Each structure stands twice: as structure tokens, then as C-alpha cells.
Amino acid sequence: MLSKKMEKAFNDQIKWEYFSAYLYLSLSAYFQGLGLPGFANWMDVQFQEEQFHARKMFDYVLEKGGKVQLQGFDAPQHTWKSPLAAFEFALKHEYVVTKRINDLVDLAQKEKDHASAIFLQWYVTEQVEEEANFGDTVNKLKLVGDGGGLFMLDRELATRVFTPPAAA
Numbered sequence: 001m002l003s004k005k006m007e008k009a010f011n012d013q014i015k016w017e018y019f020s021a022y023l024y025l026s027l028s029a030y031f032q033g034l035g036l037p038g039f040a041n042w043m044d045v046q047f048q049e050e051q052f053h054a055r056k057m058f059d060y061v062l063e064k065g066g067k068v069q070l071q072g073f074d075a076p077q078h079t080w081k082s083p084l085a086a087f088e089f090a091l092k093h094e095y096v097v098t099k100r101i102n103d104l105v106d107l108a109q110k111e112k113d114h115a116s117a118i119f120l121q122w123y124v125t126e127q128v129e130e131e132a133n134f135g136d137t138v139n140k141l142k143l144v145g146d147g148g149g150l151f152m153l154d155r156e157l158a159t160r161v162f163t164p165p166a167a168a
């Protein structure tokens with residue numbers, strides 16, 4: 001079973017993961033509007049990843065006999081001043097998510113909830129990848145500027161596909 005504190009913290013994080021999904025879908029629309037379908041594809045894959053993160057936590061709460069209570073959230077931002085500003089915004093968002101996951105691990109340890117602490121390790125590792133992925137594109141965008149390199153990067157980002165993590 002889950003303590004009430006853990007249950008609430010997991011429900012809050014499920015909301016954040018779905019909000020992340022919504023934010024990346026908004027970013028996908030933004031890039032599509034700019035005529036950058038590869039960037040839009042990349043964000044669409046991220047949208048799917050975030051839904052996976054949310055659903056994995058949702059299933060865990062239920063498996064532990066807890067209650068899932070879905071929450072609403074505000075509309076995500078829908079416009080940015082440039083592709084670089086958009087990716088920097090997303091990277092900052094991921095830093096906040098990493099902090100939230102770390103706080104969840106701290107809480108699990110405080111509650112002596114070893115199962116949840118182990119479950120959350122997957123998210124700890126996933127956040128390393130999330131920050132690296134966004135950070136990598138931020139760096140590339142800084143290098144290419146606004147010129148033709150943007151279209152080359154668009155072609156690269158078009159190749160990203162969503163692969164559901166196996167036995168996650």
C-alpha cells in the first residue's frame with residue numbers, strides 16, 4: 001500500500017507528466033506552424049514519451065492499491081520567439097521535472113517506501129536522458145543559428161521515432 005503522502009505526491013507528478021505531454025504537443029504545433037516538420041516530429045515523439053511516463057506512474061499507483069485522481073492544469077504556452085528559445089524553454093522545464101522526481105525519491109526514502117524508491121529509479125535515469133536530449137538540440141541550435149543549418153537540423157530531427165521502453 002501507499003501512504004497518503006506518497007499517493008498525493010504521485011498524483012501531482014502524474015499531472016506534471018500529462019502537462020509535459022501537452023506542452024510538447026503545443027511545441028509540435030508551433031514548429032509545424034514555422035514550416036519545420038522535423039522539429040514538429042521530434043516534439044510529437046516527446047509528447048508520446050510523456051504520456052508513457054504518466055501512464056507508467058498511473059499504473060503503479062493502482063498496482064499499489066492507491067487511488068488515481070486526475071487533475072486539471074493551465075493551458076501550456078503556445079508561442080516562442082525562436083526555435084532556440086523554444087528548446088531552451090523545454091530544457092528548463094525538464095530541469096524542473098528532474099527536481100520534482102528527486103523530491104519524490106526523497107519523500108519515498110523518508111516514508112521508508114522502498115518499493116516506490118526503486119520504482120522511481122527508472123525516472124531518475126530517464127531524466128538524465130531527457131536533459132541530454134534537449135541540451136543536445138539547444139547546443140546544435142546555437143551552432144547553426146537561423147541559416148540553412150536549421151533545415152539540415154530539421155531533417156535530422158525528422159528521424160526520431162517513438163519506441164516504447166521494453167519491460168519498463
Ligand code: OFO
Pocket residue numbers: 017020049050053093094097127130
Ligand atoms: Fe517526463 O520527462 Fe519530460 O517532462
